[in-house]
Amino acid sequence: MQVSMTVNGRTRTADVEARTLLVxxxxxxxxxxxxxxxxxxxxxxACTVLVDGKATKSCTVLAVQAEGADVTTxxxxxxxxxxxxxxxxxxxxxxxxGFCTPGMIxxxxxxxxxxxxxxxxxxRHGIEGNLCRCTGYHNIVRSIEYAAATxxxxxxxxxxxxxxx
Amino acid sequence: xxAGVIGKAIRRKEDPALIQGKGLYTDDMKMAGMLxxxxxxxxxxxxRIVGIDASAAMAxxxxxxxxxxxxxxxxxPLLAQVAIGALRPLLADGVVNHVGEAVAMVVxxxxxxxxxxxxAVDVDYEPLEAVVDLExxxxxxxxxxxxxxxxxxxxxxxxxxDAVAAARASEGAIEVSVKMINxxxxxxxxxxxSALADYNAGYGSVTLYSSSQIPHAVAGAIGKTFGLTSNNxxxxxxxxxxxxxxxxxxxxxxxxxTFASRELGSPVKWTETRREASVATIHxxxxxxxxxxxxxxxxxxxxxxxxxxxxxxxxxxxxxxAIPLLGQYVAPGQYDIPIHWKxxxxxxxxxxxxxxxxxxxxxxxxxxxxIIDAFARQIGMDPADVRKKNFFEEFxxxxxxxxxMDSGDYRANLDKLLELADYQGLRQKQExxxxxxxNIGIGLSTYVEVCGFGPSALAEGGFSWAAxxxxxxxxxxxxxxxxxxxxxxxxIGTGPSGQGHETTWAQIVSDALGISVDNVQVRHGxxxxxxxxxxxxxxxxxxxDGSATAQAAEKVRTKAARVAAxxxxxxxxxxxxxxxxxxxxxxxxxxxxxxEIAEVSYQPHRLPEGMEGGMEANAVFSPANATWPFGSHLxxxxxxxxxGDVVLMDYFAMDDCGNxxxxxxxxxxxxxxxxxxxxxxxxxxxxxxxxxxLLTGSLLDYPIPTAGxxxxxxxxxxxxxxxxxxxxxxxxGEAGTIGSAQTxxxxxxxxxxxMGVTHIDMxxxxxxxxxxxxxxxx
Numbered sequence: 001m002q003v004s005m006t007v008n009g010r011t012r013t014a015d016v017e018a019r020t021l022l023v024x025x026x027x028x029x030x031x032x033x034x035x036x037x038x039x040x041x042x043x044x045x046a047c048t049v050l051v052d053g054k055a056t057k058s059c060t061v062l063a064v065q066a067e068g069a070d071v072t073t074x075x076x077x078x079x080x081x082x083x084x085x086x087x088x089x090x091x092x093x094x095x096x097x098g099f100c101t102p103g104m105i106x107x108x109x110x111x112x113x114x115x116x117x118x119x120x121x122x123x124r125h126g127i128e129g130n131l132c133r134c135t136g137y138h139n140i141v142r143s144i145e146y147a148a149a150t151x152x153x154x155x156x157x158x159x160x161x162x163x164x165x
Numbered sequence: 166x167x168a169g170v171i172g173k174a175i176r177r178k179e180d181p182a183l184i185q186g187k188g189l190y191t192d193d194m195k196m197a198g199m200l201x202x203x204x205x206x207x208x209x210x211x212x213r214i215v216g217i218d219a220s221a222a223m224a225x226x227x228x229x230x231x232x233x234x235x236x237x238x239x240x241x242p243l244l245a246q247v248a249i250g251a252l253r254p255l256l257a258d259g260v261v262n263h264v265g266e267a268v269a270m271v272v273x274x275x276x277x278x279x280x281x282x283x284x285a286v287d288v289d290y291e292p293l294e295a296v297v298d299l300e301x302x303x304x305x306x307x308x309x310x311x312x313x314x315x316x317x318x319x320x321x322x323x324x325x326x327d328a329v330a331a332a333r334a335s336e337g338a339i340e341v342s343v344k345m346i347n348x349x350x351x352x353x354x355x356x357x358x359s360a361l362a363d364y365n366a367g368y369g370s371v372t373l374y375s376s377s378q379i380p381h382a383v384a385g386a387i388g389k390t391f392g393l394t395s396n397n398x399x400x401x402x403x404x405x406x407x408x409x410x411x412x413x414x415x416x417x418x419x420x421x422x423t424f425a426s427r428e429l430g431s432p433v434k435w436t437e438t439r440r441e442a443s444v445a446t447i448h449x450x451x452x453x454x455x456x457x458x459x460x461x462x463x464x465x466x467x468x469x470x471x472x473x474x475x476x477x478x479x480x481x482x483x484x485x486x487a488i489p490l491l492g493q494y495v496a497p498g499q500y501d502i503p504i505h506w507k508x509x510x511x512x513x514x515x516x517x518x519x520x521x522x523x524x525x526x527x528x529x530x531x532x533x534x535x536i537i538d539a540f541a542r543q544i545g546m547d548p549a550d551v552r553k554k555n556f557f558e559e560f561x562x563x564x565x566x567x568x569x570m571d572s573g574d575y576r577a578n579l580d581k582l583l584e585l586a587d588y589q590g591l592r593q594k595q596e597x598x599x600x601x602x603x604n605i606g607i608g609l610s611t612y613v614e615v616c617g618f619g620p621s622a623l624a625e626g627g628f629s630w631a632a633x634x635x636x637x638x639x640x641x642x643x644x645x646x647x648x649x650x651x652x653x654x655x656x657i658g659t660g661p662s663g664q665g666h667e668t669t670w671a672q673i674v675s676d677a678l679g680i681s682v683d684n685v686q687v688r689h690g691x692x693x694x695x696x697x698x699x700x701x702x703x704x705x706x707x708x709x710d711g712s713a714t715a716q717a718a719e720k721v722r723t724k725a726a727r728v729a730a731x732x733x734x735x736x737x738x739x740x741x742x743x744x745x746x747x748x749x750x751x752x753x754x755x756x757x758x759x760x761e762i763a764e765v766s767y768q769p770h771r772l773p774e775g776m777e778g779g780m781e782a783n784a785v786f787s788p789a790n791a792t793w794p795f796g797s798h799l800x801x802x803x804x805x806x807x808x809g810d811v812v813l814m815d816y817f818a819m820d821d822c823g824n825x826x827x828x829x830x831x832x833x834x835x836x837x838x839x840x841x842x843x844x845x846x847x848x849x850x851x852x853x854x855x856x857x858x859l860l861t862g863s864l865l866d867y868p869i870p871t872a873g874x875x876x877x878x879x880x881x882x883x884x885x886x887x888x889x890x891x892x893x894x895x896x897x898g899e900a901g902t903i904g905s906a907q908t909x910x911x912x913x914x915x916x917x918x919x920m921g922v923t924h925i926d927m928x929x930x931x932x933x934x935x936x937x938x939x940x941x942x943x
Contacts, residue, residue, distance in 0.1 A: 019277065033193035034186015036406070038355040039439035043864040046355055074186035086184040090176055093829050096837060097663030098183030099356040099406025105184065124872040131864070133355050133407050134663050136840030136901075137872040139833060161174035161832065164825045164884075 005066045007032070008076025016063045023047045025063035026073060034074040034102045038131070045130030048103035049073045055110035057129070074102035077109065084150040085109050085143070091156070094143030096134035104130045108144045116152055118144070170676045174829035177668045178682070188404040191359035191374045196432035199361070200229055202422055203279035203435065205269040205286045206444065207261035210295030210514040210857015211309070214259055214268065214288060222271055222285035227278035229429055231286060232270045234258040237424055243417050243480075244386050246632050247487040249319050250512060251312035253480035255417045255424075261290070262310045262479035263514050264857050265444020267417060272425050272433055295514035295857035299453050299474045302513045309512045310479050316512045318477065321489050323496065323566050324505040332459040332467035332503065341540045342457040346926040347528045347906075349451035349476060349851040351861070352521045353869050354662070356406020357437035358446055360419045364426035370397040371426070375419050378408040378660040379700030384692040385635035386415040387423055395634065395692075402690040408662035409841070410520035411446050413702040414483045415633065418445070443862040448851055449521020451476030452489075452528045454508070456536035462544050464551040466502045471532050473508045478517035485519050486510050491703075492525030494615045496566045498533045499575045499795060500555040504565040514857040520702060522841050523902040526614055534610040534907040535924075542918060548609050548911070549583060570613065570793040571887055574821070578883045579611060582797045582819035585881050591801060599919070604804040605814075606916025610797065610908040616896040617708030617792035617889070630699060638787060639705070642696040643714030645674055645721050646781035649767045651745070651760030652684040657714060658698010659689050659706040664898060665830040666706060670714055672826050673892070677718035678725070679742030680759055696783055704794070704896030707826065712890040713786035720782035725762055728780075731773045732757050732765060792887050792895040796820035798904040800843075800912040806920065809935025811847060811913055813876055818904065821883045823895035831897050832880055838901020839878055844870045845902075846909035850928050 004013040007030060014029050026032045026049070035058060038046035042060040049058045050072040077083040085108045088094065095101040104127060111118065111126040118126060123144045124137065132140060146156040182188045219231035234256045242252035257268045271282035296307040302316045309316050332338060361374040371393065377383050377400070384400040387393070405412060418435050425433040437445060454473025460466040475489045489508045496506045541548040556575040563569050583589075591607050598605040619628065621638040629636050644656040655674050659666055671685035689695055698710055726740040729747035733740075739750045746758040762780070765771045769778035801815040818835055825831050848868045852860045861867040886893030906927065913929050914922060917938055925937045 017277070024276075027193075031195075032186070033189070036190070036356070037192070037436075038357065038406075039864050041439065041863050041865055044355055044439070074184075078185055082184070089184050090180045093177065093833050095180060095183055095663075096665070096833055097354070097356065097407040098179070098188050098404060099190065099354075101183055102186045120877070124875075128871040128873045131355060131869055131871065133353055133409070133841075133869060134837045135833060136836035136838075136878065137870075137875055138836040138878050140872065141877065159174065161829045163169060163174065164172035164828050164882075 001064055003064050003067050005068060006070045008073060018064060020063045021059055022061040022063045022066050023058035026058060032073050032075050036099055036102060038099065045107060046100050046103040048106045048130060050106055050110060055107045074105055083109065085112065085147040087150065088143040088147035092142040092146050093139045094135065100130060100132045104132060104140060108147065112148055112151055117148060170672050170682065171826055172828065175668060175672060175682055175827060177665050178671060179665060179667050190356055190404045190406055191361055191376045192436045194361050194374050196363055199432040199434055200272050200274060200429060201276040201279045202270050202272050202425055202433050203283045204267045205283045205288060207257065207264055207266040207268055209261055209290055209292050210264055210297065211293040212261050212290040213293060214257060214261065215291050216289040217269060218287040219269065221287065222282040225278060225282055225285060227274040228271060228282045230272045230425065231282065232256065232425065240390050240420060240424065243482060244389060244415055244632050245481050245485065246483050246630065247485065248481060248632060249486040250477060250481040251310045253417060253482060255420055263516050264859055265516055270421050270425065272429060297513050297515055297853045297855060297857050299476050299511050299513065302511050303474050303509060309514045313512055317509045318512055319486050319510040320507065321493050322507040323493050325503055326505045328503040329468040329470050329505040335467060337461050338459050338467060339462060339544060340457060340459045341536065341543045342455055343536055343539050343924050344455045345532060345535060345924060347450050347452040347531050348927055350449045350521060350845060350849050351443050351851050351867055352409045352411035352446065352449055354407030354409055354411055357439060357442045358412065358416065359436040360422045361432060361434040362423040362426040363432040364423055371423055372399045373419060373423060374401045374403060376405050376412055377402045378405065378412045378662055378702055380660050380690050380692050381658055381698050382630050382633050382635065382700060383415055383419060385630055385633035387420065389634035390420050391423060399693040402660050405662035409522040410449065410524055410702060412662065413520050413700065414447055439864060440862050443867065444516050444859055447482060447517050447519040448478065449518055450528055451518050454532060456532040458536045458540040460540055464544060464546045464554040466500060466555045469497065469502050469504045469533065471506045474511050475508050476515065476518055477510050477512050478515045479512060480517050482517045482519050485517055488518065488520060488525040490525065492529030493566055494568055495526050495529050495613050497564050498530055499557060499611045499613055501557045502555055502565060515853055522838065523899045526899065527842065527903045527906060530612045530903050531907045535910060538911045539923065549579060549588065552611055553579065568615065569790065571790055571889055572885050573793060573795050574883065574885050575611065575795060578795065578819055578821055579797045581881065581883055582799055582817060585819060585879065586799045586817040604806055604916040606802045606804060606912040608800045608908045608910065608912025608915055610904055610911060612904045613793055613795045614704065614900055614903050615791045615793060616704035616899065617788060618703050618705050619791050620789060621787035637697055637699065639699055641709030641713040641786045642698050642783065643710055643717045644696050644781065644783040645714065645717040647721060647759065647763050649763050651758060651763045652686065653678065653680050655685060655687045655714060656695045657687065657689045657710050658695050659710045660700035661689060662701065664701065664706065664834065665827065669707065669826045669830060670711065673711060673715050674718045677715065677722050679744060679746065681745060704898040707894050708792050708890050708896050709786060709788060711894065712892060713784045715891055716784035716786055717782045720784065721780060725780060727773060727776065728762050728766055729757050788889045790889045792889060794822045794895040794897065794900050796900055796904055798908040800908045802909065802912040802916055804913060804916040804934060806938050809931035809938065811929050811934060813843060813909065815879065816876060817879045818901065819881055819883065820897065820900050821885050822897040822900065823886045824884060824893040834897045835880055835901040836878055838899060839905050840870055840875055842902040842905025843875065843909055845906040846927050846929060848928050
């Protein structure tokens with residue numbers, strides 16, 4: 001079947017099998033391997049992308065269901081410079097192995113688009129659909145707080161680390 | 166020295182690629198003509214394979230091959246380092262011994278068709294009686310794997326049974342004994358395993374991409390399996406999406422995609438599904454045992470005893486049988502007490518267990534610290550005071566497990582934790598809350614970890630990779646090269662999966678050479694390029710490979726000082742390195758940049774007479790002892806006695822990993838470790854029914870914590886350097902996990918003890934907590 005959608009600002013048209021999942025279309029046909037697959041039950045969130053601005057788990061959407069949609073993957077987030085959420089994850093050590101990170105970042109972007117000043121509790125519940133096994137979430141929360149402040153045009157909260165030399 | 170590089174929270178060099186989706190993991194790799202493998206796996210805990218009919222699968226367009234045991238039998242079973250008990254055949258050979266055991270491999274043109282193929286393979290099974298319960302299995306009522314004569318394939322024992330008997334018979338002895346389960350867990354790295362093999366018969370070599378913590382060891386094992394020398398096997402562990410010990414194994418799928426690639430002449434890739442990961446990748450923990458403390462009413466511990474069984478699963482893999490031994494090494498924890506510790510290794514019809522974050526040490530410390538808490542409660546003494554009364558106070562300390570701990574300061578560490586948490590204040594708040602009917606609990610635990618393996622002499626005791634064709638000890642290695650443009654390339658033999666080696670190692674080299682962190686590039690995970698290493702596990706990379714890198718950098722520095730001295734017409738002893746170059750001490754204007762030093766180094770006619778060209782050095786480091794990090798943790802919980810719900814309100818961790826290179830990365834390691842230990846206490850459990858069916862085979866049923874399940878953590882450190890390596894570092898990867906599960910359980914028991922509860926087995930889900938409270942009429 002032919003499917004056409006906008007991915008990271010470019011119109012992409014391709015022939016796909018009807019059963020092709022959106023995540024496999026992105027990864028294998030468009031070579032956008034930043035979107036990851038960590039499970040097949042829509043639970044881990046590593047495959048999260050934005051579909052028409054909404055955080056969507058691309059492992060449980062067929063590519064053909066995204067016909068005509070505007071899809072943003074992690075590769076499309078930086079616009080000449082890093083998105084504030086990417087910057088926050090770098091500044092506040094919001095990632096270790098990096099595998100959940102693209103999905104986590106996309107969920108955080110969606111969260112901050114809806115609420116530019118979330119409390120810690122709102123951040124924690126806002127990213128409950130994304131699992132991380134490395135960080136214990138502590139620094140992911142700090143990263144999103146950093147991004148939220150930056151996006152509001154404020155100074156980010158101070159770093160929690162002191163030099164130990 | 167470049168001021169402030171060591172001990173500084175430098176943001177990671179790894180991150181720009183990873184936050185932009187540009188990091189490359191194994192499943193991201195593509196090769197021309199690449200085929201995809203998928204596996205037919207056993208739906209039975211134990212069954213005889215009556216027949217396999219692959220004809221319908223072979224008839225599917227796009228299916229290239231279906232392989233069974235008949236095709237791979239001559240490759241032998243999967244190699245294991247500690248080969249006690251039956252080894253795993255690459256594909257099930259006549260019998261399956263656990264749910265998920267691979268029975269056939271389908272290779273097809275894409276991953277969807279490969280999956281279609283697995284559905285079309287018809288396997289005829291005759292189910293046999295399985296045994297899953299550890300105590301049942303230990304009785305040998307049913308033999309789990311008929312290749313073993315008994316399910317108990319080994320017993321580890323250490324200590325002095327007579328000393329325990331004498332303590333028991335002594336006047337005024339108080340004995341506290343609790344039977345406890347340390348449940349089986351599924352490690353659950355978010356990246357499932359993946360392997361991509363390209364066997365090139367023309368070159369007589371194979372390239373294998375694999376999501377592995379031990380690329381060099383896998384290269385050795387693939388070589389041994391396929392009759393190739395190690396220099397004809399190239400294993401690349403690119404970005405690895407979490408390991409936690411589960412990727413510290415030579416896996417059948419790595420051998421099988423290599424085999425398929427050899428047979429079909431095409432690259433072959435396999436990527437695990439999550440459901441597959443829950444039965445095809447190793448599990449961890451799985452102990453049942455009775456812990457006993459014998460002591461006196463003043464808090465003095467006279468003896469500690471553990472009598473336990475540990476679940477091996479159906480087949481022995483890499484370190485399976487040795488995992489309890491790692492626990493044995495830390496059996497007495499921080500305490501100068503006699504022990505008798507015995508643990509049987511029991512085969513069951515379940516997936517293999519092996520190293521999962523902490524590997525034996527979380528289990529050992531769990532039993533010890535739970536029973537110490539129970540003893541403190543029995544004698545009515547503050548649990549912190551009981552611990553302090555029995556600490557080792559002097560170092561080096563010879564333990565009752567036969568180990569020598571080089572350094573520690575346990576009292577200072579615990580005192581600092583109690584101050585950080587305001588322990589007395591917490592106890593007051595707890596009392597006030599109790600009056601309002603709220604069940605607040607405060608839990609404590611201390612721990613020691615043994616890590617940083619390790620001494621080369623361990624090879625004499627079997628701790629080498631000889632079974633994988635690599636009789637190399639647990640050395641570390643590092644190669645430091647200054648390039649002609651004055652940048653540095655560092656090649657290391659570790660296999661990181663998120664630990665930030667590229668950043669930490671760049672800090673080490675930058676500190677030694679004065680080349681900026683930005684100009685130091687660290688490479689790892691490709692056995693063709695990196696020096697012999699054995700990978701990343703057991704919190705060993707920094708202490709061993711990091712030390713080797715520091716030594717290599719020192720060699721480069723020594724040579725570079727001679728070159729700079731020659732260029733500046735000074736003495737090498739007066740050369741100092743900083744800010745991207747070298748200068749003469751006291752004469753900051755007499756300077757050469759690293760680019761200038763490098764240029765001369767690669768033009769040997771400009772070097773001092775007799776000096777060899779180039780600017781690089783390799784070092785192999787073998788420490789004299791393992792390292793012994795330690796710490797103490799404190800958890801505050803509230804338990805709702807009407808629902809059994811546990812809320813973790815606060816968590817404090819005071820860890821001591823010796824000197825710190827990057828505090829940001831060290832804290833991150835602690836956070837992640839805590840999350841996994843807390844999750845064992847509260848959430849996770851790999852549950853099987855009596856036939857060996859895994860009832861928790863997806864993330865829906867096996868709940869690893871979400872952000873909403875955990876609090877922010879409060880960390881601090883004490884710093885007690887070790888002298889077994891030049892940087893005084895110890896290791897931090899597993900500390901958080903080793904310290905935390907029992908801390909949370911101790912807190913929950915502290916919250917509900919007033920209702921007559923003395924123990925609840927993990928995970929402390931609301932139902933269990935509620936039942937424990939109400940069973941006692943609370």
